[in-house]
Amino acid sequence: KRWGELTHFVDDGDVPISNNWVENHIRPIALGxxxxxxxxxxxxxxxxxxxxSLLHSARINGHEPYAxxxxxxxxxxxHPASRIDELLPHRWSPSA
Known part of the structure; x- marks a missing residue:
């Protein structure tokens, strides 16, 4: 019944053969x-x-989390409380 889904990667080169990449990326979340x-x-x-959440958001936005x-x-x-949103990962830029 599932042969079409199982062999879908043969017809579409963008579909990976396995999901190891995803499994490796969600493992720390599952363990945590x-x-x-x-x-x-x-x-x-x-x-x-x-x-x-802050550290993962920083990583997703291309920042090194420790830095x-x-x-x-x-x-x-x-930092003024009225401008605290500037420190969120999607708006943050390293200080000079």
Whole structure:
């Protein structure tokens, strides 16, 4: 019944033969999901999720996560609260 779907990659060169690439990219998320059960408390879990979201967003936007977080944490004390959106990963640019 599924022969057409199974051999679809033969007709379309853009379709990969396997999904190993996707599996390798979602593995850290799947492992983290079970690890975050032991964050200590609900508040700690929410904080960890927020930090992980920022770091993954930085990576998705082409930034090196450590450099992004280091720069944002150094700027944060003197940065005006009204312009905090400038520090989000999709708008961030490294300081000169």
């Amino acid at each position: 999901r079970s690890n975050w059960l032991f964050a200590g408390s609900l508040r700690a879990g929410k904080r960890a999720a927020a930090i992980m 992004y977080l280091k720069d944002v944490l150094e700027r944060l004390p003197a």
